[in-house]
């Protein structure tokens with residue numbers, strides 16, 4: 322079997338600074354043991370997020386020079402609209418500055434106080450916008466998704482019984498839409514199968530309930546459908562993506578992931594009346610309905626990024642790099658979430674640091690230690706990210722206590738992956754000496770972004 326190599330070559334590079342351990346000890350202490358509060362210049366390999374951190378192509382950079390910065394009616398908007406309609410298949414497009422812009426508008430037009438929004442596992446910003454609009458998120462994902470060691474090939478699947486039970490319990494009129502994410506970030510970048518989405522669509526239709534897709538990483542989801550569902554093994558990614566979206570009534574999108582841009586997003590809706598409401602809110606929160614918080618150049622870069630993102634060799638290489646890192650760690654016995662996800666490797670901090678109880682933030686501690694070891698920045702995806710129950714104020718105690726090593730698209734080489742694996746292995750080798758943290762500052766919303774900690 323011939324070795325695998327990236328389907329691109331590198332033309333522009335950004336030199337990286339390599340820090341000393343002493344410098345990193347000072348930096349992480351000043352950052353309150355929160356990797357979000359580190360300065361980028363103090364980070365060597367930045368695996369915090371795949372959001373907005375991908376490398377653009379020459380084709381996208383050329384598009385930046387074609388920015389039509391007219392306030393209204395920019396030609397780049399119409400290029401973006403056409404690209405989304407072509408590749409995602411939705412009828413009406415409302416541009417937003419990023420995913421949260423779309424989540425804010427969607428929640429305001431569809432959710433009323435007392436509503437319930439079922440979804441395949443929570444996502445932090447999505448759930449918060451649902452709650453701010455007076456809704457309650459209800460997790461209807463299959464149980465296997467909460468088990469880091471389950472090898473279920475589609476952990477993002479909806480449990481149709483859980484969904485039916487909720488609808489029967491609260492009534493379809495209290496459910497403005499079903500929120501489906503493909504892939505599921507908090508489960509480890511886990512896909513939902515086409516068969517399951519089709520079944521959810523059929524169930525939703527019998528009750529007249531809409532489905533809104535979080536399409537942020539839907540191209541990666543299409544890759545797993547192509548690899549793991551036999552009916553799709555010979556279909557192109559672009560074809561799979563179109564069918565996937567056709568089972569939903571609209572989508573929110575953070576273009577900062579699959580669509581290969583540093584800023585951008587959209588809300589897509591097939592229903593004209595909903596679109597009209599969303600379009601009207603855009604002029605309050607995002608700017609005009611033909612730019613939605615983006616410059617013309619950003620819209621052009623995203624129109625072109627969408628086209629590139631659905632190319633089979635691009636997405637195979639992208640997910641292939643994640644699999645390369647994950648397989649190395651599995652071979653060395655490092656506890657990670659399986660199956661390996663689409664955009665990141667998730668270290669299982671519960672198995673990695675069993676000596677640290679969850680309320681002393683094991684994943685937060687592990688992310689800090691990986692930075693100390695090698696200047697590699699990862700993200701906590703455990704009890705800190707799970708936040709507090711909005712009614713009781715108590716901490717959620719999620720099954721999954723994870724550290725996410727998130728791989729930006731077209732940025733790092735295999736050598737960076739090798740070094741990352743070696744650093745993780747080194748931390749694993751010395752894991753017994755690690756102790757917990759205590760939270761000394763807790764923000765009200767999405768605390769993981771700005772919380773500060775001290776060593777126990």
Ligand SMILES: Cc1ncc(COP(=O)(O)O)c(/C=N/[C@@H](Cc2ccccc2)C(=O)O)c1O
Pocket residue numbers: 369370371372419420421422444445446447502506535537538574575576577586
């Ligand atoms: C499945 C899914 N849906 C919507 C959004 C919002 O999109 P946007 O507003 O960022 O454009 C995101 C953003 N995910 C980023 C950034 C992030 C966001 C919250 C907490 C930690 C990190 C990440 O996973 O790193 C997402 O993953």
